[in-house]
Structure formats: structure tokens, C-alpha cells
Amino acid sequence: MTGVSIDLNADLGEGFGRWRLTDDEQLLSVVTSANVACGFHAGDAVTMRRVCELAAARGVRIGAQVSYRDLAGFGRRSMDVPPDELAAEVAYQIGALEVFARAAGSRVAYVKPHGALYNRVVHDEEQATAVVEGVLLAGGRLPVLGLPGSTLHTAAEKEGLPVVPEAFADRAYTAEGTLVPRAQEGAVLSDPATVVERSVSMARFGVVTSRCGRSVGVRARSLCLHGDTPGAVALAGEVRGRLEHSGIRVEAFA
Helix, strand or coil: CCCEEEEEEEEEEECCCCCCCHHHHCCCCCCEEEEEECCCCCCCCHHHHHHHHHHHHCCEEEEEEEEECCCCCCCCCCCCCHHHHHHHHHHHHHHHHCCCCHHHHCEEEEEECCHHHHHHCCCHHHHHHHHCCCCCHHHHCCCCEECCCCHHHHHHHHHHCCCCEEECCEEEECCCCCEEECCCCCECCHHHHHHHHHHHHHHHCCCCEECCCEEECCCCCCECCCCCCCCHHHHHHHHHHHHHHHCCCCCCCC
């Protein structure tokens, strides 16, 4: 197979005040798209500005990683937020990041939900529609990253927004092609060799082995590498190196 390419995205700016979770500068030397925390699950004004400046200097695409308002739970706790409120909060987060992206000479190029919100909009039509309304409210027709076949992507396409299917190199999959919940044992993969091999399989063949051993299709244009796992920078470098060695171009999605 020729002409295969993949975008590498990572969650960045996940800190608050003096506390930092991700090695933003090092990860920005590997990834092609940066999902920047917008202050609701992590991040603050100074952190957002710094990451946008670093990303712009390296030519890395800036994306708004929007979340439920849940700093204490890192955006991973399920919440029931009224649709109008959620739409406004999504737009608020995108707008805040856009200020810093433009100041750095760049722009917000896409939107990706985080944590509990990401998982919720795989199936929840009301919450998915609210996220899309928030994107539209923020202005522009930004691409939306999400799980292939998700309700979020259906809602985005209905409104004419571009969608970008993504896969996760270090997360376990169910036989249905969804992510195994983090609360379950084995949901996050830590073996570097396994993560690297899965990355190549996803990028080249669009398949991954689910937790039950069944091959699952994961049609992806972007591959997520979590920045908050131990050894994230080294692992991201290994993944990119193996992809390129396998003849797969690593570049931002069109």
C-alpha cells in the first residue's frame, strides 16, 4: 500500500498554575496536532498562551480540547449538563483558546472533546448536538475529531462540519469499536512494543485487536498519543519513528 499518511495528536497544556502534567515542549517536537486544554478540565490562561506559542513556532496545528467543567475530576467524571449550557461552554472554551492562537500567529484549527464528554457524545445525541452547536456558536466551520461512527460525527456532518475520525494507540477497544472505560483494568496500555505495533496496524490497515481478541475496524485519519502517561515523550517518539520507518507519512490531516 502506498500513499498512507496519519496525523499524530496529543493532549497538551494539561496543567494549572505551577502544576504541570504534560511535557508540552518535547511532545510538540513529535506530534502534528496539539489538543490544548481550555481551562475546564485543565489549563489556565498562561498555560494556554505558552502552548499556543510553542505550537505555532513548530508548525503544529492547534486544536481546542473542550470538556465538562470539572477541574477536580480532570474532566473524567460523567455530568448531566443542560444542552444550552453545554453549547455555551464549548463556545467559551474555543473562543478563549482562539485569542491565544491568533496572538501566536496561528488559529484554532479543530475541536476535540475530552474525557467524559468525549465518551458521552459517542452515543448521546443531545449532548453531541450541543457540542456541535457550541462549535458553530464559536464561529467558523471547524473540523471535529472523534470516534469513527460516533453520534458526534453524525451531528457534525448534519451541520456541514468536517469530521476527523481518530484512533487511540494506547487504549483498549471493545468488540464494538468503542474505548474500554478507564475504570476497568487494562483500559490503558503501557507496553511500548504493543502500542507501537498497534499504531502501525491502525495507520496502515485500519484495524486493531479488541480486548476480546477480535479484529475491529478503526478507520482513522488521526492517531491520539496521550501526554499524561509515564514515558509519554519517549513512547511518542517511538511511535512516530516506527510509522515513518514503515513508509507512513506523519502529517497533519487535510
